[in-house]
C-alpha cells in the first residue's frame with residue numbers, strides 16, 4: 608500500500624504539491640491523473656526518495672523508500688525514460704542495477720525477454736527509440752519483482768501494439784496482487800488502463816475513487832432521442848413535464864434526468880413515434896475536463 612500523507616513540496620515560489628493525501632491499494636491499476644504541472648511527477652519523485660518533501664510524507668507499507676536497503680525489490684519505477692546511461696548496453700544497465708540490489712543476473716535477461724527487448728540487449732541504449740527506452744524502463748521497474756510499481760507517463764512513445772501490451776501487463780501485475788500506480792495527463796489513456804483513479808490539480812486532491820464513480824460524479828448520463836418533426840415539440844413538453852432537461856442537438860433531443868426506459872414508456876403512452884432511443888454513458892473525458900478545468904496550468908485559447 609502506498610500512503611501519501613499531507614504531502615507538500617515547494618520549489619522556490621512554486622507550490623508543486625499542496626497538502627496532498629491519498630492511499631493506493633494493492634490488486635488494482637490506479638491511474639494518477641492531472642493536467643500538466645499538477646504535481647504528479649513531483650509526488651512520484653518524493654515517493655522514490657529522489658526529492659525531499661517540504662512537509663508530509665510518502666510511505667510504502669509504512670516505510671519511506673529511502674529507509675529500505677535494496678529498494679528495487681520493494682518498489683519498481685519508470686520515471687524518465689531518457690534518464691539512463693546511453694553509453695551502456697541494455698543488458699549491462701540491468702546487470703549493474705541487479706548487482707547493487709542483490710538481484711540474480713538471470714533476472715535481467717528474463718525481464719528483457721518479458722518487455723520484448725531480448726534481441727536488443729547487446730545494443731547501446733543511445734541508439735534506442737523512445738518506445739525501446741520506455742520498454743527498458745519497464746524492464747528496470749520489473750527487475751526486483753517488486754510488490755509496488757510506479758510508472759510516470761509510461762504510454763508515451765509507444766505504438767498501438769505497445770500500448771495494448773502494456774495495458775495487459777498492468778492488469779496482470781495487479782491481478783498478482785501488486786500495487787500499480789500509473790500517471791498520465793490524458794484521461795483517454797486511463798480509460799482502458801486503470802480501474803481506480805487519483806485525480807489531482809495544482810498539487811491538491813480532486814478525486815480518489817473508481818472510474819465509474821468518477822464519471823458519474825462529473826457528468827450525468829444522457830439519452831439521445833430522435834423523433835419525426837411533428838412529434839418533437841410534444842415530446843419535449845412531455846419530458847420536461849416529467850422533470851427532464853431537454854436540449855435540441857441537430858435533429859435529435861439530448862435528455863438528462865430520465866432513463867431511456869422511462870422515455871420509451873412515456874412515448875408509447877402518448878403515441879409518440881421514436882426513430883432512436885439511445886442511452887449515452889457519462890464520459891470520463893468530460894468528467895475530467897469539468898473537474899480539472901480550474902486547475903489546468905495552461906489553458907489553450909483562454910486567458911485566465
Ligand SMILES: Nc1ncnc2c1ncn2[C@@H]1O[C@H](COP(=O)(O)OP(=O)(O)OP(=O)(O)O)[C@@H](O)[C@H]1O
Pocket residue numbers: 618621622623641642643644645646647648649650791792
Ligand atoms: N525541479 C523543479 N524545480 C522547479 N520547479 C519544478 C521542479 N519540478 C517541478 N516543478 C514545478 O512544479 C509543478 C509540478 O510539476 P510536476 O512535474 O510534478 O507536474 P506533473 O503533474 O508531473 O506535470 P506533467 O503532466 O506536465 O508532467 C510545475 O509547476 C513545475 O513547473
